[in-house]
Amino acid sequence: MKAILRNVLAVLAGMLLGGVVNMTLVMVGPRVVPSPAGVDMADAASLAAGIHLLEPRHFLFPFLAHALGTWVGALTASLIAATRGPAPAWVLGGINLAGGILASTMIPAPGWFIALDLVLAYLPMAWLGGRIGRSLRG
Numbered sequence: 001m002k003a004i005l006r007n008v009l010a011v012l013a014g015m016l017l018g019g020v021v022n023m024t025l026v027m028v029g030p031r032v033v034p035s036p037a038g039v040d041m042a043d044a045a046s047l048a049a050g051i052h053l054l055e056p057r058h059f060l061f062p063f064l065a066h067a068l069g070t071w072v073g074a075l076t077a078s079l080i081a082a083t084r085g086p087a088p089a090w091v092l093g094g095i096n097l098a099g100g101i102l103a104s105t106m107i108p109a110p111g112w113f114i115a116l117d118l119v120l121a122y123l124p125m126a127w128l129g130g131r132i133g134r135s136l137r138g
Contacts, residue, residue, distance in 0.1 A: 003082035006080070007082055007083060007087070010077045010080035010081040011077050011091050014072075014074060014088070014092045015092060015095065017073060018070060018072045018073025018074075018076065018092070021068050021069045021073075022066065022068075025061050025064050025065035025069070026062065028061065029064075029065070030042075030061075033057050033058055035054075036058075039054070044108070051109070059109070059110075059113045062117070063120075063121060066117055066121035066122065067120065067122075067125045070096045070122050071125040071128060072129065073096065073126075073129065074092050074093055074127075074130045075089075075130070075132055075133045076129075076133075077089055077091070077129075077130070078129065078130045078133025079133045079136060079137060084134055086130045086134070088130070089126045089127070089130025089131075089133065090130065092129075093126020093130075094126075097123060100122055101118065104117070
């Protein structure tokens with residue numbers, strides 16, 4: 001029972017830390033790559049109205065937020081978990097992937113970005129974070 005509780009707490013800690021990384025990159029992104037005039041990236045209605053004005057560079061930070069948030073979360077979960085297996089990282093990656101799928105239905109984005117994001121930002125980063133976390137534990 002103690003190991004299960006520790007694993008659950010590890011995934012929760014990974015979600016928290018990964019979420020901080022995600023939100024930090026989402027907030028920093030528009031400062032590094034300014035949005036076109038009149039497009040507020042934080043407002044879904046404004047984004048939907050101005051989506052045709054966005055270039056691929058405007059999607060760099062959202063992708064990095066999803067990928068690095070998942071990676072940090074999976075790494076954290078793997079380092080804290082009681083078990084040495086890949087399960088905590090995969091659980092975290094699955095939760096983030098579910099969130100990404102849900103977000104892709106609510107936030108307007110081009111199909112190429114949604115596909116790239118869903119295929120590369122979640123499960124591969126969970127695998128990598130879990131693998132590095134397990135190797136650091138020894």
